Amino acid sequence: MxxxxxxxxxxxxxxxxALLGERWTLLLLRQIFLGTRRFEDxxxxxxxxxxxxxxxxxxLLQEGVLKRVPYQDDGRTRYEYRLTQKGKDLYPVLMALRTWGEKWMAPEEEESFHLHHRDCGGGVRAKVECTDCGAELTARDVQVTARS
Amino acid sequence: MxxxxxxxxxxxxxxxxALLGERWTLLLLRQIFLGTRRFEDxxxxxxxxxxxxxxxxxxLLQEGVLKRVPYQDDGRTRYEYRLTQKGKDLYPVLMALRTWGEKWMAPEEEESFHLHHRDCGGGVRAKVECTDCGAELTARDVQVTARS
DNA sequence: TAGCTGAGTTCGAAAAACGAACGCAAGGGA
DNA sequence: TCCCTTGCGTTCGTTTTTCGAACTCAGCTA
Known part of the structure; x- marks a missing residue:
């Protein structure tokens, strides 16, 4: 309780x-974003x-983050796990983790993979911004107001 | 293992x-960003x-996300938990979770608190952008390259 | 001296995770 | 037909975590 x-x-x-804070869930999402789709994998x-x-x-299925999609395996129909739109929208969460990891957890240049923008080849990072003025925000720029 | x-x-x-994916850790960070600092609280x-x-x-202390800071309580010195810079830099992770929650987990207008930019009053959201061209990115805009 | 308070520690019970074995349906080969 | 393989789980006994109530301890305060 x-x-x-x-x-x-x-x-x-x-x-x-609470949902993503259960053990294994974030790591599972990482694996999914890296392309894994099948139970055995x-x-x-x-x-x-x-x-x-x-x-x-x-x-994750119940929450609508994943969906089961049929695929053919030697003529038999099986199902694999894929991100729904709701699941794909978790991308910024994973990227925020990675952006933080790059800054604070990379002793040297060690990364198991690189990410770059397909169109221009640039790097990728997560940030927080103001929806009105577009300024980049940190915790101290943000006012928290309790709701009645 | x-x-x-x-x-x-x-x-x-x-x-x-793996660090933030342990049970309670994300919820604990949420509480810290909301201002809680003491064990009892x-x-x-x-x-x-x-x-x-x-x-x-x-x-979180060992990882350098939190630090213990002395404070006075009825004349005695006690310690409270505060975010280090490394900890404060987790703000985008929490905001990415909230941005997602606002989009996908808010049945109606229910929020226990509001966030807005101190300077202009605007809303707050997390996003992923290209460090070169500044474009907002989704998973499909990003190329993953395995490292040797 | 006794009580209170904040911040833990201890410990037996309950819940979750582990991992090896089992189940099962469908296809392929002999 | 019979047997083996594959992918995807389920079962179940053991180990690890988590729970929660009680206990500890130091330093005020009455």
Missing amino acids: SYASFASMPCTLSRPA FQTTMEISRSVLTDRLNV | SYASFASMPCTLSRPA FQTTMEISRSVLTDRLNV
């Missing part, structure tokens, strides 16, 4: 934080236990 | 994802068990 309550709180930050590349993998995939 | 290995992988996404407002709270705070 405590962790679960954050998942149903009327707060647009606590609900996503998640299991072998991540070394996650099969029962937990089943559970996490089901939660 | 599996979840922990992501925390030491040479990947600037998996390391932050975390414990009562979040209803987290005291032993897990101790553990999570210690991990």
